[in-house]
Amino acid sequence: MVAARSEGPGGRARIIVLGKQGSGKGTQAEYLAEVYGVPHVSTGDAFRAAVKAGSELGRLAQSYMDRGDLVPDDIVMGVLREHLFGPGAPEGFILDGVPRTLAQAEALEQMASPRGIDVVVELEVPTAEVLRRLSARRVCTTCGTNYNLAFNPPKAPGRCDVCGGQLVQRDDDTEEAIRRRLELYESSTAPLVSWYRDRGKLVSVDGDGPPEEVAERLVAAIDAARARAT
Ligand code: AMP
Numbered sequence: 001m002v003a004a005r006s007e008g009p010g011g012r013a014r015i016i017v018l019g020k021q022g023s024g025k026g027t028q029a030e031y032l033a034e035v036y037g038v039p040h041v042s043t044g045d046a047f048r049a050a051v052k053a054g055s056e057l058g059r060l061a062q063s064y065m066d067r068g069d070l071v072p073d074d075i076v077m078g079v080l081r082e083h084l085f086g087p088g089a090p091e092g093f094i095l096d097g098v099p100r101t102l103a104q105a106e107a108l109e110q111m112a113s114p115r116g117i118d119v120v121v122e123l124e125v126p127t128a129e130v131l132r133r134l135s136a137r138r139v140c141t142t143c144g145t146n147y148n149l150a151f152n153p154p155k156a157p158g159r160c161d162v163c164g165g166q167l168v169q170r171d172d173d174t175e176e177a178i179r180r181r182l183e184l185y186e187s188s189t190a191p192l193v194s195w196y197r198d199r200g201k202l203v204s205v206d207g208d209g210p211p212e213e214v215a216e217r218l219v220a221a222i223d224a225a226r227a228r229a230t
């Protein structure tokens with residue numbers, strides 16, 4: 001495992017993690033948040049929490065999520081504006097699952113100015129591998145912790161290690177919704193890779209392999225990119 005960076009809690013790193021569903025970006029983003037001492041911000045987690053809480057935001061987001069469709073840009077950006085750029089918001093963050101469209105990337109660029117985003121990492125994983133991972137993915141209905149039956153199984157079958165809650169497949173991990181989300185990744189999110197590359201922000205990292213090895217590659221690539229930028 002990689003040691004936490006000197007910034008410690010309250011760090012300033014601003015990092016975006018891009019990758020297909022099932023590329024491991026949630027797991028890696030959580031880990032990067034610890035390393036760099038900044039919050040892990042996942043719009044998918046925010047929407048799932050809103051659905052569970054039965055809030056207005058949850059009601060708005062749920063139908064899109066169940067179909068595997070993207071939640072409209074204005075709703076997504078409203079959530080980000082409130083969490084990341086409102087009063088008392090953190091200086092640094094790891095963004096996971098956002099931006100997903102060019103309009104979101106452009107809006108984020110404006111909100112994050114003048115400092116902007118430090119690095120955008122693209123986790124590269126072949127589609128056959130993400131399909132294998134998604135079918136083995138389980139989530140705790142109580143605390144939201146993620147597991148994978150293939151490489152990160154719970155200690156007791158069907159039970160969360162953290163809180164003992166029940167593990168289930170996500171509602172949007174049906175075969176049809178997965179296909180739809182992968183199509184949308186190709187059409188809406190993959191173009192962001194060249195968008196960020198053109199702005200000198202992108203690093204690509206091989207996301208295939210054991211999570212600890214991917215994490216080491218990620219941190220090395222991010223540290224190198226941040227050092228180049230200073
Ligand atoms: P995720 O956990 O990142 O796979 O997100 C789950 C679902 O939440 C997605 O399939 C979308 O319906 C919705 N969602 C999350 N983030 C975004 C975003 N940035 N833009 C649009 N929809 C999103």
